[in-house]
Amino acid sequence: MRTGATISDVASAAGVSRATVSRVMNGSTVDAELTRRVRAAAAELHYRPSVTARSLSLGRTLAVGIVVPDLANPMFQAVLRAVADGAHRHGYSVVVAETAGPDRDEADIVRSTRARCDALVIVAPRMSQEVLAEVLDEVDPVVLVNRTVPGSATPSVNVDYSPAMYGVVEHLVGLGHRAIAYLSGPESSPSNTARLDGLGRARLAFGDVRFFTLACGATVAEGYALAHAALATQATAVVAYNDQVAFGLLGHLHELGVDVPGTLSVVGFDDIELARYATPSLTTVHVPYDEIGARAWARLHARIAGEAEPAPDAGVDVRGAAEVLPAALLTRASSATAPAAG
Structure with a gap:
């Protein structure tokens, strides 16, 4: 195995200039064929650019x-x-x-x-x-x-949480639920504000449904702690701020002997990897x-x-x-x- 290859070695093997090798390794836009040749040569020679040298040459931390x-x-x-x-x-x-x-x-x-x-x-x-x-x-x-x-x-990349929450309520209403509780997320969370917006629109659209909003949070422990309060509302469905809150709620409901979904339906938000493996598997909003x-x-x-x-x-x-x-x-x-x- 060859070790200690230099940028000159890579340039020679790829048939390009040192500057071209540098641009490819720094992630700059370079012709696709030249990029392929440089990366192939670098892999063959086991070349690894010096992070320190790159940072100094570019004036950036990389x-x-x-x-x-x-x-x-x-x-x-x-x-x-x-x-x-x-x-x-x-x-x-x-x-x-x-x-x-x-x-x-x-x-x-x-x-x-x-x-x-x-x-x-x-x-x-x-x-x-x-x-x-x-x-x-x-x-x-x-x-x-x-x-x-x-x-x-x-620039920002976001999720349309408001219509997603409305869709959750629409799903539950379609199943015959007329009393729905929401375990609300952190007060400072913009995504919680968007969920509440969707819930508000649902209140207007489904006038025969009773809605309850309980201050909760974003963790498993906070969902667990709200089980008794959620049951006290006599809601037949609970929407959790996120899947972690839903997991905590499901765990406490199981300890209390509450049948999910026979007595109480539970819906989460996010569709984290464990959601499909919960008992029962969690209905949730998939966020990409x-x-x-x-x-x-x-x-x-x-x-x-x-x-x-x-x-x-x-x-x-x-x-x-x-x-x-x-x-x-x-x-x-x-x-x-x-x-x-x-």
């Missing part, structure tokens, strides 16, 4: 930052993984920062992360619109996920987080490289600088026909 509110949440892990996959393919390392915790200043974490990298993806920030707008001006280039700032040119992460990286990389953004896929709603992806209800075993009134 790292991108991803700021998420909670690393324990599989939803955010999926976005992170997709962004990281794209970044690594283009020669970037990834810096990950978490903003969870009551004493952590989200804006300061965003700023400090940006100081260590060339660009940022900020996932579901919960700071105020005013603070967020100020921070975005300081840390560009940046792409937002699950958040927009009205009038801002900052892999696509969200991939698209966030594509838009960020275009900004870093000074290139035009690739066009969004069909079915994506473009609203100014925001791309809004649809979400779809997946019906599984945890929702069923409402129990007959006794």
Whole structure:
């Protein structure tokens, strides 16, 4: 095995200049055939560019930052993984920062992360619109996920949670449910605000249905803690802010001997990997987080490289600088026909 290959070795083997090898390795746009030859030669010679040398030559860190509110949440892990996959393919390392915790200043974490990298993806920030707008001006280039700032040119990739929530209610009403409880997410969460918007539209559309909103949160433990309160509403269906909340609720309902879905239907949000393996399997809203992460990286990389953004896929709603992806209800075993009134 040959080791210690240099950029000159790769250039000679590929029949190109050192500059072309450098551009390919730095992720710049190069003719497809030249790129193929350079990468084939680099693989054959086991060439690995020096990260330090690349950073110095480019005047950049060759790292991108991803700021998420909670690393324990599989939803955010999926976005992170997709962004990281794209970044690594283009020669970037990834810096990950978490903003969870009551004493952590989200804006300061965003700023400090940006100081260590060339660009940022900020996932579901919960700071105020005013603070967020100020921070975005300081840390560009940046792409937002699950958040927009009205009038801002900052690219964002989002999900249409409001119609998704309306669709959940429509599904439950179609099953005969006339009393529905919502375990609400964090008050500062924009995606929770969107869910509440969809719930509000459903209230107007389904006047014979009673709705209950219970302050909950985003964790398994918070869903578990709300089981008694959800049962006290005498609702026949519960919609959880996310799948983690739904898992906690299902676990406590099982301990209490409550039949799901015979006595109470349960619906989640996100369709994380474990949702299909819950007992019973969880009816939930599928959110395409892999696509969200991939698209966030594509838009960020275009900004870093000074290139035009690739066009969004069909079915994506473009609203100014925001791309809004649809979400779809997946019906599984945890929702069923409402129990007959006794």
